[in-house]
Amino acid sequence: MIQSKSDGAKPSPILVADGIVKVFGTGAGEVQVLKGVHLDLLPGELTLLMGPSGSGKTTLLSILGCILRQTEGDLVIANTKTNKLSAEAMADLRRNHVGFVFQSYNLFPTLTALENVMLALDVRGRMPADAPQRAKNALDSVGLSHRINTYPAKLSGGEKQRVAIARALAGSPSVMLADEPTAALDSENGQSVMQLMSDVSKDASRAVLCVTHDHRILKYADRIIRIEDGVISTDERPKDDPVARANMERLSAEGAH
Amino acid sequence: MQGSASIAGGADAAAAGPRRRLRMAPKLAYRNLFHDKISLFVTLIGIVFSVVLLSFQSGIYLGIERTIAAVLDKTKGELWVLPIGTKSVDDPSLLPGREKYTVLSVPGVANVETLSMGFARWRKQNGGATTVLVVGSDWNSGGLKPWNVIDGSVDQLAAPKMVAVDRTYFKDLDVKGLGDPAEINGMTVKVGAVTNKIRSFTTMPYIFTTLGRAQIMLGAQQEQGSYALVSLKPDSDVDIVQERIQAKLPDAEVLKREDFRNRSINYWLFHTAAGSGLIAGTALAIIVGIVIVAQTLYASTKDHLNEFATLRALGASAGYIIQVILLQALFSAIVGYALGMTLTLGIFKLAENTTLNVVMTPGLAALLFATTIGMCMLAAISAIFKVIRIDPAGVFSR
Known part of the structure; x- marks a missing residue:
């Protein structure tokens, strides 16, 4: 099923983060990593979350992915407020609405590409009878139909990341969160993976957020959010804003060199 | 690679269709x-x-x-009359005597067999001696019959001097098969039957023979045995008969076979x-x-x-x-x-x-x-x- 972006009214956000604060440690060792982040993710958009090391990107990603709890603030995913959910309810929310792509792929070395994708379906409990076909389709959609029975050790970095994307896609998540998906890849594979992520984001029922340091991939972004010292410093849509676009093109060109 | 068309899919897509467990x-x-x-x-x-x-x-x-219960498991009597203080079936002593006729007079009793058991000295044919456990019974009238006979026959034991030994203990007894001689407590014996895998927990070999011969070997009087094995008439209440026999034999103990079996096993396993x-x-x-x-x-x-x-x-x-x-x-x-x-x-x-x-x-x-x-x-x-x-x-x- 293809749902195209609406040209009319602004779609409702799939994810809303309101006033997110995260504090690690207590007493003298207390560190406030996030200091009140407001963020919503819209379907059909590829959002890049950028910022210097230690700015709170990964912590924010973990909170948005329901694998880390915020100290303060509200998080709503697919109309579900997460604040008072139990650990198992959070896991349930993850498996039904969130797909993850990790920097170091996090594939299971003892399972083939197909089995890695099927595992993501299996953790959902009862699945459609066509689950193996669904997994094959997911791998086909990332261009790996010829590698379904290959173990991760025999795949290139780019292929591994494609399997990871297929794994995230197989569960048809509302939100896809990627942590530095191109960091371990060469330029060609990085561009290819980002093109794939961009394609994935075109689904009008899904929002995609990538944490990245990689300026080479800015051109794929529908939206760029910068975070500094635990707060969002800029939130731009380069395709709608000429100044932002010019800035993005400059940074992108610098990244290419 | 295929384009976004094949990649796209709603979040509810997974919920559709028939379900099965992966x-x-x-x-x-x-x-x-x-x-x-x-x-x-x-x-x-x-x-x-x-x-x-x-x-x-x-x-x-x-x-x-x-092993401990082997002798008990091969007998037919529901009740055992034994000397007071008997700890285990292979720790025998002698009853006072004539229990057989006393027990036979008890209502509900069908048959009583005397079983004579006792330790004896087996003198080997080529010198040396070892302790054995002699078991004597009249199997023709329902007593304990040697089992697992692999050589010779039980009938041969009726002939003078004949005993049955187990193949497992050939080396200990210094015999090689049928006809080999030895002496038990000074009485000359010959191997008339060989059994297989009748082992003794005490490691002292069982030697089977007739009741009369065992009584002589063990120095018992006629009608004196170690145990009296009591078979009941059909429809008799074992508890009632047990009480009746016990009342008539205050100098002996009367146990159900299962109870004596448990006592024998418990003694060896939990008191040693x-x-x-x-x-x-x-x-x-x-x-x-x-x-x-x-x-x-x-x-x-x-x-x-x-x-x-x-x-x-x-x-x-x-x-x-x-x-x-x-x-x-x-x-x-x-x-x-x-x-x-x-x-x-x-x-x-x-x-x-x-x-x-x-x-x-x-x-x-x-x-x-x-x-x-x-x-x-x-x-x-x-x-x-x-x-x-x-x-x-x-x-x-x-």
């Missing part, structure tokens, strides 16, 4: 287990060691039980060091098994911690992850048990013709299988505690 957890558990061959080898060594040790302890226990040794060995086997399996499962879980964290991040429930760990333990148990039991049966086969009576039954094998699985499941607890405390946020680089 089977990835067993596959992941199996692959994790067999991925690290050295770790698997160590795990299996631990389980095999435990299975063999447990099999031996329980096989010896069953063997001892059967034999039982505590077996129990300690069994406990040791279980502890060693649990410790080794727990250590290797824990190490394996630590090795795959990032994968379990990824599973958790993907939304796997704690139950799903515990299932993977338990399946690893189950697979270890199945493979370890299969190897251990094969080794055990081989060793038991080698012990078949020795004085060591080790027994394996389908029931015991099933019990050991269940114990092995339980042991491995118990061993998985430490790994489960480790894995349910995983922070899924660890999958992201910070």
